[in-house]
Amino acid sequence: MDTRVELRDGFNAADVAARLFREHPADCVELINGLDDREAVEVIDLLPLNQAIEIFDEPGLDRAAELIKALPAAKVSALLDGISADERAEIFRELPDEDRDELLFSLKAGTRRSIIELLAYPEDSAGSLMTTEFTAVPASWTVGRTLSHIRDVASSRETVYSIYLLQPGSNTLVATLDLRDLIVASPEATVLSVAPPRKPVSVKPFADRGEVSRLISKYDLLAVPVIDEKGRVLGIVTVDDIIDDIVERGTDEAQRFGGTEALGQPYMQIGIGEMLRKRAGWLAVLFLGEMLTANAMQYFENELEKAIVLTLFIPLIMSSGGNSGSQATSLIIRALALNEIRLRDWWKVALREIPTGIMLGAVLGAIAIVRIALWQHLGFYDYGPNWLILAFTVGAALVGIVTFGSLSGSMLPFILKRVGFDPASASAPFVATLVDVTGLVIYFSVALVILRGTLL
Numbered sequence: 001m002d003t004r005v006e007l008r009d010g011f012n013a014a015d016v017a018a019r020l021f022r023e024h025p026a027d028c029v030e031l032i033n034g035l036d037d038r039e040a041v042e043v044i045d046l047l048p049l050n051q052a053i054e055i056f057d058e059p060g061l062d063r064a065a066e067l068i069k070a071l072p073a074a075k076v077s078a079l080l081d082g083i084s085a086d087e088r089a090e091i092f093r094e095l096p097d098e099d100r101d102e103l104l105f106s107l108k109a110g111t112r113r114s115i116i117e118l119l120a121y122p123e124d125s126a127g128s129l130m131t132t133e134f135t136a137v138p139a140s141w142t143v144g145r146t147l148s149h150i151r152d153v154a155s156s157r158e159t160v161y162s163i164y165l166l167q168p169g170s171n172t173l174v175a176t177l178d179l180r181d182l183i184v185a186s187p188e189a190t191v192l193s194v195a196p197p198r199k200p201v202s203v204k205p206f207a208d209r210g211e212v213s214r215l216i217s218k219y220d221l222l223a224v225p226v227i228d229e230k231g232r233v234l235g236i237v238t239v240d241d242i243i244d245d246i247v248e249r250g251t252d253e254a255q256r257f258g259g260t261e262a263l264g265q266p267y268m269q270i271g272i273g274e275m276l277r278k279r280a281g282w283l284a285v286l287f288l289g290e291m292l293t294a295n296a297m298q299y300f301e302n303e304l305e306k307a308i309v310l311t312l313f314i315p316l317i318m319s320s321g322g323n324s325g326s327q328a329t330s331l332i333i334r335a336l337a338l339n340e341i342r343l344r345d346w347w348k349v350a351l352r353e354i355p356t357g358i359m360l361g362a363v364l365g366a367i368a369i370v371r372i373a374l375w376q377h378l379g380f381y382d383y384g385p386n387w388l389i390l391a392f393t394v395g396a397a398l399v400g401i402v403t404f405g406s407l408s409g410s411m412l413p414f415i416l417k418r419v420g421f422d423p424a425s426a427s428a429p430f431v432a433t434l435v436d437v438t439g440l441v442i443y444f445s446v447a448l449v450i451l452r453g454t455l456l
Contacts, residue, residue, distance in 0.1 A: 011035075013042035020047065025054040033062045041070045049075070053082035056091075059244040065094035073106065081111050084158055086131040086241060089118035093128075118235075126212045127205030129245060130226045130235035131158045139165040139174045143194060144187030150179075162223045164200075164233050165191055172231035176200040202227045205234055209245055210337055212237050309383055309455070310447055313368075313394050314440070320364055321401040321439035322432030325409030328353055329431050332413045333423045346414040350407060357406030364402060365395030386454045397446040404442060405435040 020028045020043070032040045032055065044052050044067060056064060056079060068076055068091055080088055080103075092100055092115050104112050114132050121127030135157050137146050146163065154160050163182060165175045175195035185194040202225045203212055215224050216239055223236040332349065335341045341349065372391040375381045383390055409431045413423035447455075 011039055013039065013046055016043045017046035021051070025051075025058050026060065028055050029058045029061045033060070037063065037066060037070060040067055045071060045075060049078055049082065052079055056083050057087050059087070059241075064091050068103075069095070069099055076103065077106050077108075080107055084131055085114050085118060085133055085235070086129060086158075089115055089128070092119060093123065121205055124209055125205060126203050126207045126209060126224075126226050126237055127234070129209055129212065129241055130205070130237045131241070132235045133158045134164060134223070134225070134233065134236040135160050135162070136164040136166050136233055137191060138168045139190070139192040139195075140168050141191050142187065143182055143185045143189050143191055146182060146191050147187070150182075158236065159223055159238055162221075162236070163191070164225055164236075165195055166233070170230075170232075173200055173202060173225060173227055173233050176225065200225065203237070204228075209242075210339065213242050213246060214339060216242050309390065310444070314443070316368065316394075317397060317401055317443045318436045318439050320361075320398055321405035321435035323405070324357065324360060324402045325405035325431040325435045328406045328409035329412060332410045336413060336417065336423055343414060343418060346411065349410050349414070353406045353410045354403060357403030358399060360406065361399035361402030365398040368398055369395045384455075386451075389450060389454055393447050393450045396450065397443040400442045400446060401435070401439045404438055405431075408434060408438070 016031070016039075020031065023031075028051070032043060035043065040063075044055065047055070052075070055061060056068075061067075064087075068079070071079070080091075083091075088111070092103075095103065104115065107115070117132070118128060118130070133156060135150060135153065137149060141149075150160050150163070161179045163177045163179065164173060165177060166172065167174050175192060175197075177191055177195040181194055182191065201215055201219050201221065203215060205226050205228065212224055215221065216237075221239065223238045225236050226234045228234055332341070369391040372383060372387060372394065376383055376387045412431060412434075417423045
């Protein structure tokens with residue numbers, strides 16, 4: 001539904017609200033995201049409460065916290081009581097402390113308690129992503145009684161497709177039952193007899209969100225229960241919440257990997273000043289790093305004066321090292337995110353990347369030698385009487401530079417994670433800058449060794 005242009009021609013909140021009445025919540029969100037704050041608040045305030053709740057339950061809604069602050073107080077309380085627990089907690093995380101405290105006291109006790117409990121968990125944990133609105137019954141109940149209970153509570157639950165069976169008395173998790181198995185079972189049978197006998201998959205509240213993603217993917221789950229130390233269910237993380245989180249985190253990591261801070265908002269909604277702040281810092285750091293390249297070339301100024309032909313291959317040398325480093329960084333960041341490797345595996349990675357870098361460098365070095373030989377023999381460029389030794393110099397330098405690029409690019413994510421930074425901060429530009437400087441040093445050092453007595 002593309003209505004942004006039409007709305008700008010003549011905005012009328014009542015007309016817009018009427019047009020949204022029969023639209024899917026996701027389409028409503030898309031339209032509201034295209035309005036400014038004042039217009040969006042006017043439209044939402046005119047919508048029926050149930051429809052407004054559906055819109056705020058959509059993860060794609062931008063500026064949810066700002067819109068909540070601007071809405072009338074009476075509608076805000078009703079909205080927050082109706083929104084799912086995880087989305088509600090996400091809105092409160094984005095609110096300033098003073099607004100958060102004031103708004104909390106206007107809510108029902110149960111809603112307030114749920115928000116406080118979820119806000120207690122770190123932002124990147126399973127607990128911060130879970131919802132407390134799940135379906136759980138005693139393991140001693142019958143199938144018929146459980147189905148009746150589901151009909152009664154379905155409207156207030158995030159999902160009813162997974163039912164959690166609890167030990168009577170202790171309320172510890174005993175088993176997980178799919179709604180499909182429940183429907184086809186005999187109404188007189190106990191739910192425990194219908195549930196699979198295997199141990200239920202679960203996660204602790206302080207587990208990383210990546211671990212939740214891995215479990216849902218590995219076991220093909222619609223939701224995973226979050227349990228405390230005693231085995232009691234605190235909440236569940238649903239597959240749609242994980243997908244939303246993966247998309248958001250993937251966007252942030254892609255932006256950081258490109259050498260900028262995560263924007264946190266759609267590109268077109270970021271002001272010029274904020275865009276400059278997000279990009280200028282990293283750009284300045286990379287620029288300062290590249291200034292070391294000039295220092296390296298100044299150090300070898302005499303060699304450059306004696307063999308100006310060496311400068312022809314500087315772009316080739318620098319790009320090859322940076323590309324190999326970026327490749328290695330990308331592979332390691334992804335492997336760390338999927339828990340395919342851990343911090344203690346750094347030495348295993350190093351032992352793999354060193355021979356890999358040598359072989360990759362040898363391939364590029366061979367291509368460079370062939371290229372120089374062809375250009376010399378075909379008359380495209382005259383590299384002088386010592387062209388063959390020059391070709392081997394470039395080839396040998398490429399082996400060293402690509403090997404160093406692969407090793408440094410693979411180790412940088414480990415270092416950053418070890419000191420508490422996001423490995424995605426080891427962006428391709430950052431690795432390329434590091435390898436550019438060291439690549440020049442390696443190149444000219446190799447040239448000094450091989451070309452001494454000829455060109456140098």
